[in-house]
Amino acid sequence: MESATDAGAPPGLGFAAAxxxxxxxVQHVFADVSRERDVTPQQAQLLCVLTSGDGVGMTDLSRLLHLEKPxxxxxxxxxxxxxxxRRVRDDADRRACRVELTPEGEELAVRVHGEIVSRLEALAADLPGEDRLRVADTLTILLAQTR
Structure with a gap:
């Protein structure tokens, strides 16, 4: 019997496998865009995380990118x-720093992030809006549980 979490997956493909x-x-999309923009996929991930604005501390970056400190x-x-x-000293903790985009980095980050989002959106272009919302809601719940 098919479970609710397996509904809509290709035959024989369960939730985790999907x-x-x-x-x-997603990794292939990052790799393709990265190659076109002359950055590594890891640099593309870093740029995308930093598009949020005011810089991110190294501890948070480590968690968000799933990387060890070195x-x-x-x-x-x-x-x-x-x-x-660039690294910017954290006024609240002088031992820590935040990483923020330079103007050149921001320009590239906006392009990289936009291209990745556009290509991922295109993958789901044929899905009805209700299905897209359901997938987005489910992924949002899963992501919130990993914080």
């Missing part, structure tokens, strides 16, 4: 050398 396949598809430090170092981001 998420895995979707994850691969890997995140290297990623930020490389993006900083390219002039895409």
């Amino acid at each position: 998420l895995v396949r979707m994850s691969h598809l 890997s995140l430090t290297g990623l930020v170092d490389r993006a900083e050398r390219r002039g895409l981001v």
Whole structure:
């Protein structure tokens, strides 16, 4: 018997397997856009996270990007050398810093994020609006549970 979480998935493909396949598809979109914009997929993810505005602390970036501190430090170092981001001291905690986009980084981040969103939207273009909302609601719940 098919469960509610498996409804709408291709035959034989359960909820978790569908998420895995979707994850691969999203990774390919990031890879394609990254290659076209001459950044790594990891840099594209960093740029997309930073489009939120006022900068993000290293601890939060580590959690959001699922990277250990040494890997995140290297990623930020490389993006900083390219002039895409800068580290800014946190006034509330002088030991900490926030990472924010430079003007050049912001321009690239807006393009990268926009292209990724556009391509992902195109993948679901044939889905009825109600189905799209249901998928978005379900993913929002799952994402909230991982915080």
